[in-house]
Amino acid sequence: MTAPAGLAAPVGRRHARWQAGVGLVVLLGALYLARRHWPAVESGAVRLAVADQGWLLLGATAALGTWAASALAQQGAVVRRLPGPRLLAAQFAASAANHLLPAGLGAGAVNVRFLMRCGLPAGRSAGALAVKAAAGATARLALLALLAPACPGLLRLPHVPPTAVAVAAGVAVLGAAELATPLWPRCRRALTAVLADIRALHACPARAAALWGGSLAFAALHALVLVAVTRAVALPLAPLQVALLYLAASSAAALLPTPGGLGSLDAALALALTAAGTSGAAVASAVLGYRLLTVWLPLVPGLLVLAVLVRRKAL
Template sequence: QLRAALAAAGLRPVEVTPVRLDARGSRPFFVTTADDGRPMGLFVKVIGYHERNADILFKVARHVLFREVEDESPFATPKQQAEHEAFLALLAKRAGVRTPTVVSVGVAANGDAWLAEERIPGSTLAQAMSAPQSSAVRTVEMLEDLWRQVALLRAARIAHRDLRAANVLLDDAGRPWLVDFGFGESGASDHRLDADIAELLVSVALQVGVERAVSTAHRVLGPGPLEGAAPQLQPLALAAATRSAIRHRHGLLDEIRSAIAEFDGAEPARPEVLLRVRWRTLGWIAATVFATYVLLPQVGKLGRTISALDDARWQWLAGALIMSAVTYATASLAVMGASPRPLAFGRTVIVQLATSFANRLMPYGLGGSAVNERYLERAGLPRATALAALAVLVGSGVTLHVLELLGVGLWLGRSRLLIANALPSGWGLLTGFVAVMTALGIAVAVLMRRPDWLAAVRDAASSISAVVRSPKRAALLLGGQLGTNIAYIAALGFAVHACGGAPSPALLAAVYLGGSALGSASPTPAGLGVVEASLVAGLTVGGVASAPAVAGVLAYRLASFWIPAAAGFFAFKHLERRHLL
């Protein structure tokens, strides 16, 4: 089929031979054509849907794992991928980079795309460096020429994205050629251009040693690009083949960073943080999920819990999902009330959805606070004003939460629901009094020892008073926060009712407010594990059977925790693409 496709393009293939090369995302061939009776050698890459699907999985995994991902869209067709590579190769050629001439691009009958380039006789950088006849002088000249090609790419803002030894070809005259622009990017950021230098530094150092690799790069490129590349000298930033090669050279990356630092007499650069979340945190989350969603159902006897979930009434579960969605609208109103500058409602809703993803990665709500701070700054607020708005949001939220807890406590006190089920008469009031006084004592002691915290509290109180003096902002702020809690309480009630429980509104409010308070103090992201356990404990103490309580809490957390987190990931990426974060 490739022969027929090349013939249809007028290339007259005489011989088509598959080649075993280190080519990511394509299948390479050597092709000999007869053009006016003269043989001509071509290098042809075939990109099919198998390669395209593998590329989609690869890029999706990178988006999930890494913070700064600047990949092109993974949803290009094979033809678009071939055209993209041809375009990058032509741009590089125009910039003066030594790269094979693009001959043609086409599509075979089976849908596979192909890209034909001029074939350059020669060997890869790794093969040439291992040859015994390569002298030190020729090696230095060749390396300086190679870095000049990289400098031309950098000047044209073209990132190769796979600049390793396998994609540097030395012709018979010993001149380096840059090949395979399949992962390339035009108009690239400095971060991407620095990543190319880091990749090539490691590849060259593996062949000729650290001193020669860094010194030749420094002479041609200067200190700036090398300093930018130094933080990316770490396994996660390198191609899989390069990572595999450095496993046998322990300490190589540290040596390269030290050699770069020596040229400027500075300290070696620290590796950049690339992962969205550390593996240790993922392990902690996985262990908490196991304890919560595997061991917790045993409290309600697994069979009964599963039966309660199987018999769940889906109309009530739909209500829980709707109430969960309402919380993002009400939270947006609260943010709009805290901000001294008007904010767009729809955009703010998307930001609050993005915070649900960010909060799943960090405890104490730090991820969501960072997203809101960045959003307010992008909306035009100075950083100090944005932080003050967040202090208003958090401070008023805590105050309102405490008042709601006191109100629900009085409500329950009249019904004597929890006291009758859990404690002897009179003990509930005493326990509550001791808990409140203990919390106040700790707060006062901490604030007296940390005057800076006391100053922050005073600033937050001053900002809150300024909001209260504006009826519209106060209504948005307090109404949004009150509405968020009411919607979450309703979602919990719908989920428990769906699974056969029938708790009273007072019990639901007390259980939710107490559980969310404990979850906020938990070291796990979004109180994972702590919230579930406290909600189940509160419901069972309040008289709800264990099986409906466990099943209802699991359904509630699915609607209010896991589904919003998945949607929040896409909201987060959307905001990043629109440069709103």
């Protein structure tokens, strides 16, 4: 039995308000921390300006590879063969759109439109995105489990006041209680459809290899970008340690619905690197460099590609 149309719209609006509210709080918190630690941020920017150009070039190359890995994973989430060049362009455009809307809505909208233009129904297109997201989260957790034994004691939870824990738990419980009851029937149907898609894809070994290979490569290449930047600014951490810290920070930041992880990922990376014993200026330079290569430099070209794809009716 489906929910009445009059109920679905208020639920969607409540969900959007919660999502926007949490994202706004995270962004304001990040701005507050940046303002409070502005000398370290400024020093980090200066340090990045004189960083090793060779390592930064390696980081930029790895950043380019993330879009190819994303395209491979997206192809793996669909049984039908997709047009390769347009698929790669769509992933580049989606990464730019992802930094304008919260919680992956920009990338999701671009990819759904692309898949629909390729002939997939709307439901199947949304299911393909869910399959890709599930594979990406699983791949990140698998890499975490693989690297954690090589860096014992590196991942330490910071001390959080009990009051803050209680407040966060209360907000989470209230939000879940408000959304769970009306959304559960639709979530159950969506989960059933996603599981059916996963079974169909794994019946095709080539698609399964593309899905998991692309997902693993995407997470590993993002970790490599941060590793290259830390080498460029002479951060006193081993590459495996940096990769593990990135995977942990990105997994935590994925729970917060900010545009492209802006604010949430920056804060999580800064916290993880600082907890590992790195100075504030070095941490600031590493986070700024990572964001420069993965967000700010590709942003305008990505938006231009997005405009071209829309103009040519590829989206």
